[in-house]
Amino acid sequence: MKIKILIQSIFLAGLLVFVLDSCKKPDLQLTDEEENRSFMAVFRIQANTGKSGDPLASQVVNSNDIYLTWNGIEGASGYHIKMKTQAGSWDIPGDILWDTIVGPEVLKITKKDLQYSTMHNFMIQTLSPLGEAYNSRWYGLGDGAHPDDRAEFTTLERTGIPDVVSVAGVTENSMRVYFDLKVYNPAPPALNPSFQHENGQFLMDEILVQPASVNRDLPSQTIKLSQADLTNGYVDVTGLVSNALYVVNGLNNKVVRYWDRLYNTSMVRMRGQVGEPILIPHKVDVANTWAQQNNASRLDTILNNYLFDNTLAEGTIFMLEAGKKYYLGNNVVLAKGLVLKSNTPGTKATLYMGLGYNELNNGSLAFNFQLGRNAQAGEIGSITVGDVIFDDLSVELPLAVNFFNQSLYPGKSINGNYFINQSSASMPFTCSKLEARNCNFQGMVRSWFRTQGSNRQVIENIIVDNCIFHDAGMYDVNGRGYPLITGAAVSEKTNIFNNVVIKNNSFVGVSYDQLIRETANLAWAPSVVWNVTIENNTFLNAFSVSNGRFLIQHQHPPANSKYIVRKNLFISVKAAGDDRAFFQSGMDFRTYRPGVSFDVADNYSTSAKSANNAVTYFSSAEIFVNQPFSHNGRGAGANAGALNKGGLEATKVITGPTPIAPENLMVDPYPKGKKVVANWAPDSHIYNLDGLRYKNTPEVFNHPIYTKGIGDPRWR
Template sequence: MKTQSGSWDISSDILLDTIVGPNVLKLSLIDLQYSTKHNFAIQTLSTLGDGYHSKWYGKGGTAHGDERAEFETGERTGIPDVVSVSSVTETTMRVWFDLKVYDPSPPKLNPSFQHENGKFKLDEILVQPASVNRDLPSKKIALTQADLNNGYVDVAGLTPNALYVVNGLNNGVQRYWDRLYNTSMVRMRGKLGEPILIKHIVDETNTWAKQHNASRLDTILNNYLFDNNLAEGTIFMLEAGKNYYLGGGVVLAKGLTVKSNIPNTQATVFMGLGYNAANTDGLAYNFELGRRAQAGEIGSITVGDVVFNDINFEAPYAINFFKRSLFPGKNGSGNYFINQNSAAMPFTCSKLEVNNCSFQGMVRGWFRTQGSNRQVIENIVITRCLFHDTGMFDINGRGYALLNGDAKSERTNIFNNVVIRNNSFIGISYDILLRENANLSWAPSVVWNVTVENNTFLNAFAITDSRFLIQHHNPPSNSKYTIKKNLFILAKAAGDDRPLFQSGMDIRTYRPGLSFDIADNYSTSAKSANNAITYYSGAEIMNRQPFSHNSRGAGFNGGALNVGGLEATRVSTGPTPIAPENLMINPFPKGKRLGTNWDPESHVYDLNGIRFKSTPEVLNHPIYTRGIGDPRWR
């Protein structure tokens, strides 16, 4: 007997090798691994010796599939998410264990998992090499009470670029496979080779690729996922100024960097080219962070840093709500930049970073998590990026948030450390900037730290009311929000009937340790330079739950939770408000809304028009002198 992934020719893969007498017609096998396909082979032995034995039955082969004997054990349900891994280096990792029993009732918890006084019993951490590098030694760590109190152990002496399987065990359980809690698969960091240049080669047989002079990218990135010769963190370079395209989705389950080969000079990646076979929708593929389990896999995975630098991402054939009038017979698109599969394995990703990238055509959302399994991203960093011509999924601009959480597990945490700095959001009409509305008994390790700093929001999340900058209904204890030096602008040209809205925060639970550092946020004036157009009314640009709100914002308890107090939470115009058209060359959308009819270019802007004017009014205004907003427009 072996598992499906094992080999008949490798002795360590053979799980059972036994001889029984001629009267034994049944063999019972116990303590087999859950959710695993097992292969069996049988041979009749002759008393006359080796040359007279029968052939093996059950091994099968490519030409004899009917002769393969394969049976799959049942699924182990109700597995608590106790063990996870972070801080992976070339030779070390930190193994965490959360022993709190969140829900002891079946089917949430399998009765095989022992617990006492609300905590699971755990006495050992086992780090074993995966089958791809089976000859490496294992690490077995007996847990002390001090380890259990800390909630983690550090494991050293591991092999670079190797794949390990990490388990936590309760050795008080008799059956081995019932001793194990959830399983984590971890790839160590490795010695990186030289960056790989993906040469720009156009497939002359693909009409769309020829039309856009684009080289296919998705197959190369997907092949990298299963290439053990390339270490996690491999750098792929695209030729600056050249076009590439995705002909299918890309799975991001192994850390990598994709960047232009010339810093600050973007290559372009089309997220899809052309239309589907039915000609009803534009092709617009997504990246997928994490991955679904393969046959026989259980447990969780770790993903290293996923980084994109100096890339222009476009979905040129995606169709938003405003554009649908231009494409009769075609549906609106529901695409994203990154959309996690709902059946993805539990995962921990060390970092998702985009730097100096631009994004156009992602209609329904930018980054969306979903599914019941744990999702942890230790860092999300968005810097120097430009978001424009994005969103507009429906007439209300909804869809999903730019960063959309959907926690079903108490240990899910994608907002552990989110930094959004020096970006511009121009006419972007997603539902919200950041959202996570789950109200769970968060694990002690779950804390949210959000920094939104030096960004420019021009008619962003403004198409309908209550599109909040931050909608985190129930932050965990000790979470912190830093929101500083952002510029908010609402602007429309004469004759444009669109309403304009700006909403702040939507926080509904104030757990111990929650804090804010909100200061130096500015907006342009409430009226046009000639006073003929009202952009917003009220003391602040935010008409709905501003940062200063006393029950759903940082104004709670008179601003006691904010570093600078209540007054610092208010968005200021400065002593002399400046109209958006006086601050910028041309901040108005290209298209207008007339009555209830939206022009197809109602969300499109002349990006050169966003630049600041060099007038005394601008140069002497606090927005300029204090360095407010995205610095690229000065």
């Protein structure tokens, strides 16, 4: 018996060993290259040392030199260093501006004479004496999600640049480059010392016309200036390519450092013949699950390729198939004027600003248009963008997550998305027109259009006509984000409010910070004047989730600015049992420079109470609870209305002799969900848009809101 038990025990032990052995994970064997790979060198920066203000760290020196230092690796045979600008790509050979190898004893180097006001990226690799396969991994490849694996430095601004070079007479293949070399007498004290002058004339000996990065493969032209050219004050440049973008510089080659040789830079797009409209056919990517589920065709690649396509002139019309769905799979750069529209007027095409979720599955994919672009190597001037027009589109983000509806998307973060955003490093630009007409916008959580950055931004015309904004905003519990149109001027020459026209639109439940905002108080250039028209719009529970949502927040407008605010309709409405409060606010002006004027009149609101008097919508004299248009210190009512065309009384938002309740004016103006105590229902910001149509009753037909054509005309 004992022998039998012993045999059984041996068998079981063997079986256990076999089972346990078979369950072991296979040994992870490192390859020889992986085991003997050199250690990574890293630059001495705060991300790697934890020290801020380290005087020995890698840094910008002498305005446009960059000092680099890194840790030494024992046994290294040397170090490989590369550089590009922020806008470049490590994967494109033409974007690599510096590629050098130094010996193992070199642990610091200064890269001199770099482009001013430009972010430069660097990466470094340790070289192994065992061969290339044993080199370390590169340091400096980090993206926005991995900032500690990124080495970037922005050179300083080059100040005191005289305005010497200009371009005119641009055709499809030629231009005339002018240069005014006269030095102001005496020379301005702010003049950069790198600009040499003799006998009252700046020194210049060369004109350089180079292709911009978007068409970098085109040839350059170098024109040595003769005495006759200098006397004439111009040279003609021919043999250029239609629709191409060129960088034009005047140089004084007596100056040693290249970037100090240049005078002011001009970027010029050649003329071209606008061809027939291009229909973008609806083709669904069979490899994209989200595109298949939504029957959507990708659009961004086509529009981004247009920027580089010299066969297509600025102003090309791109048409989408009416009733079909398209989507963005990446951001779209708007640095070349275009029209994007439905191919059937009155029938919208749908444009999704993103589809599906990100790789971490914690947020929906959301992309945007980017007005202007970052500088590439050699591009230090400004760019000019033609008309950018969107027409007959329904622009949506179907999976947008906001503060109210986030419970419907467990594990997903709130979107911080826009329709149009701008990079903070965008080059100075002038855009002739930005227009949206006959469009619906839904799902832009943080803002519709935002500018940012220190460089000059000029938009000659912004027109928003016959559009609906709904299911937008709610970035946080206070609804905040940015205004619908956000100004953030740092340059006194910035002017995005030169001519802003917002008319015939409806803003339904939108909770952005303001309608329009610019709070900078600068010594505005004489050319900067703001002209704003807000007319025949309907604002239903818009910009009112919390206090301070001014319709217009222009605290310090330039002299001679003008504001027309006429025939707008304001509505605050909620159902019984809805505890939401309304904080409709008017204007926020702090400075009234000479010539600032207003034409504010015929603005109406619906009644302060429900038709049965059971629900109070507002209790102030006007629908605005804070700084109404009539405010005498921060509104159009300043100086007792002296600045307003119709005087003080005309600035007031009125209900008419017999106020009409919102529910008597419209079929169904109520938000779908309610706020109960502090809890918002997920659909508290959703409205039945068809329910905003006016009722067919004598009360409506006889009310001034109807007879005088107040508000968005689409609802009549």
